[in-house]
Amino acid sequence: MGNNNQKKLKRKEMLKNKRIEELLNDENTVDQTNKILLCGTGDSGKSTMIKQMRILYCDGFPSEQVQLYKNAIQKSLRINMKMLIQNGKALGIHINDKVNRQLSEEYLENFETYKKSQVYCKKEIDTLKQLWQDHSIQTVWNNRCEIQVPENLDYYFNKIEKFCNPNFKPTNEDIVLFRIPTTGIVKINFHSQDTKWEIIDVGGQRSERRKWIHHFEDVNLVFFIVAINEFNKKLYEDETINRMNESITLCKNILNNKYFKKTDCSLVFTKTDLLKRSLEKTEFNMYYPKYNRENNFEQVSEYIQKLFIKTIKKKNKRQVSSHMICATEKEEVENIINLTIRKYLERKPVSVF
Numbered sequence: 001m002g003n004n005n006q007k008k009l010k011r012k013e014m015l016k017n018k019r020i021e022e023l024l025n026d027e028n029t030v031d032q033t034n035k036i037l038l039c040g041t042g043d044s045g046k047s048t049m050i051k052q053m054r055i056l057y058c059d060g061f062p063s064e065q066v067q068l069y070k071n072a073i074q075k076s077l078r079i080n081m082k083m084l085i086q087n088g089k090a091l092g093i094h095i096n097d098k099v100n101r102q103l104s105e106e107y108l109e110n111f112e113t114y115k116k117s118q119v120y121c122k123k124e125i126d127t128l129k130q131l132w133q134d135h136s137i138q139t140v141w142n143n144r145c146e147i148q149v150p151e152n153l154d155y156y157f158n159k160i161e162k163f164c165n166p167n168f169k170p171t172n173e174d175i176v177l178f179r180i181p182t183t184g185i186v187k188i189n190f191h192s193q194d195t196k197w198e199i200i201d202v203g204g205q206r207s208e209r210r211k212w213i214h215h216f217e218d219v220n221l222v223f224f225i226v227a228i229n230e231f232n233k234k235l236y237e238d239e240t241i242n243r244m245n246e247s248i249t250l251c252k253n254i255l256n257n258k259y260f261k262k263t264d265c266s267l268v269f270t271k272t273d274l275l276k277r278s279l280e281k282t283e284f285n286m287y288y289p290k291y292n293r294e295n296n297f298e299q300v301s302e303y304i305q306k307l308f309i310k311t312i313k314k315k316n317k318r319q320v321s322s323h324m325i326c327a328t329e330k331e332e333v334e335n336i337i338n339l340t341i342r343k344y345l346e347r348k349p350v351s352v353f
């Protein structure tokens with residue numbers, strides 16, 4: 001009798017083990033993909049995070065992407081010098097140096113001819129180099145919060161010969177620092193802490209936001225990305241609107257959306273390096289008059305975080321976290337992704353049964 005019972009138990013154990021193996025081999029059960037959605041206004045740093053993920057988890061950029069960035073970087077130098085000259089005039093910053101003023105006039109006159117050429121001739125490179133070093137052009141660049149120019153333009157102008165060389169091949173850093181506004185949706189798959197993840201990047205400009213809704217379902221984590229240095233900038237789509245105010249309104253609308261009632265969310269403040277730089281020259285309370293603390297990074301960044309956090313309702317049903325990073329630093333992106341996933345998994349352990 002005892003032997004029979006033992007046999008039955010053994011058989012039960014074997015069946016259980018077989019079932020576990022079946023479950024483990026069933027992709028639908030174990031390989032369930034978790035979803036992270038990146039939201040935020042244009043230029044906030046969503047794609048920069050995605051690029052870092054590509055470098056960290058997907059062996060970097062495919063050759064078509066590298067070529068796309070090469071072309072875009074090369075084109076942008078011309079266009080942005082034109083912008084600096086023209087916007088300088090509009091801001092009342094005229095080129096004082098006689099030689100450089102003449103050079104800038106000639107550059108604008110010949111711009112269309114230059115633009116037609118794929119390659120930069122020596123004369124154009126020398127002109128761009130000299131104009132970039134001009135004191136008045138540097139004044140325009142230092143007042144860039146008044147105009148719409150790319151964030152890291154100095155990186156490219158400071159090494160202009162490299163970028164104008166027809167044989168130049170963009171490095172990861174060249175790609176991470178350059179912005180191509182996202183249109184449509186970009187997805188990346190990766191593994192973290194024995195779980196499968198998909199991270200979704202969307203375009204943040206107003207015209208792109210209506211596409212977001214198609215990706216709201218089954219989201220495990222929402223990251224709302226904010227460029228923490230944009231307190232003194234105007235929205236590209238409507239220059240009467242302050243960029244940070246636009247971001248606060250969007251944060252309120254997205255993170256309180258019914259789809260995300262129970263979804264953990266992370267506020268990710270990027271561009272900490274640029275905020276530090278900008279507070280050296282700008283008083284934060286000129287833009288937020290209610291602010292009455294020190295004009296330093298620690299206190300201003302804490303105040304900005306609170307402006308966003310207080311818009312998020314019903315925190316009891318979900319975890320809300322806030323992080324500050326320089327998104328152009330790969331390790332900082334990696335750390336917050338890992339940390340957020342770990343916190344998520346701790347709260348909701350993945351169970352096979």
Ligand SMILES: Nc1nc2c(ncn2[C@@H]2O[C@H](COP(=O)(O)OP(=O)(O)OP(=O)(O)O)[C@@H](O)[C@H]2O)c(=O)[nH]1
Pocket residue numbers: 040041042043044045046047048049150151152176177178179180181182183202203204205270271272273274325326327328
């Ligand atoms: N210096 C610095 N630059 C950053 C940082 N984060 C992003 N950038 C730069 O900011 C620019 C905009 O970044 P993107 O990631 O393309 O912005 P986005 O949110 O994807 O913009 P859309 O696609 O229009 O929604 C790029 O030139 C980035 O290199 C940061 O922390 N520090």
Ligand SMILES: [Mg+2]
Pocket residue numbers: 046047048180181182201202203204
């Ligand atoms: Mg983008």
